Amino acid sequence: QLQLQESGPGLVKPSETLSLTCTVSGDSISSSAYYWGWIRQPPGKGLEWIGSIYYSGSSYYNPSLKSRVTISRDTSKNQFSLKLSSVTATDTAVYYCARGAAEVEWGQGTLVTVSS
Amino acid sequence: EIVLTQSPGTLSLSPGERATLSCRASQSVSSSYLAWYQQKPGQAPRLVIYAASSRATGIPDRFSGSGSGTDFTLTINRLEPEDFAVYYCQQYGYSPLYTFGQGTKLEIK
Numbered sequence: 257q258l259q260l261q262e263s264g265p266g267l268v269k270p271s272e273t274l275s276l277t278c279t280v281s282g283d284s285i286s287s288s289a290y291y292w293g294w295i296r297q298p299p300g301k302g303l304e305w306i307g308s309i310y311y312s313g314s315s316y317y318n319p320s321l322k323s324r325v326t327i328s329r330d331t332s333k334n335q336f337s338l339k340l341s342s343v344t345a346t347d348t349a350v351y352y353c354a355r356g357a358a359e360v361e362w363g364q365g366t367l368v369t370v371s372s
Numbered sequence: 373e374i375v376l377t378q379s380p381g382t383l384s385l386s387p388g389e390r391a392t393l394s395c396r397a398s399q400s401v402s403s404s405y406l407a408w409y410q411q412k413p414g415q416a417p418r419l420v421i422y423a424a425s426s427r428a429t430g431i432p433d434r435f436s437g438s439g440s441g442t443d444f445t446l447t448i449n450r451l452e453p454e455d456f457a458v459y460y461c462q463q464y465g466y467s468p469l470y471t472f473g474q475g476t477k478l479e480i481k
Contacts, residue, residue: 291469293469295470302460302472302473302474302475303417303460303462303472303475304472305468305469305470305471305472308469308470316469318468318469319373319467319468320468352416356464356469356470357464358404358405358407358422358423358464358465359407359419359422359428359462359464360407360409360417360419360462360470361419362416362417362418363416364416365416
């Protein structure tokens, strides 16, 4: 059974870098033909795809965030990570890690607040 | 960039009624790559319909999806109290890789 667990700081200061890690169990991020990525949801708003890393290692990013986003992976730990630089209050959101093909399977999400 | 527009923004119905939710794409979407999710407060979204018309595991048969090209519909017959939630459509494959509609809130009248 697939499990996705987000971890990382719940509070980040403006202009700093948001860093989150997703630990995967029940599947392998390097051998299973899925996209492994991040989706966020600001409080009371809709869903926004941030980016994904394919099992082969190729990365894909939302053009609206591409200049600030890096998604990487550690296959030895079966984890993948998100870094979002130069954050502002508008980056405050619940961040979900996810496994995707045509459909998305979700972690439980973690709230990250950007505030000084 | 493909845009998904959902309507209505809010739908107020009573238990036992039928809900019809619309998702319109700015360009044609493969039916294989159109999904619907249900989200309740404080929870992650849950897959309801995939490939436009296939019910996900554990989803009751009162949920159905239809459509093709640019127009897709989620229908919920005989609404149950647990069906009241926000519903999102999602497409896969265009740049961005995933796009979501803005959501339809299904609320109890």
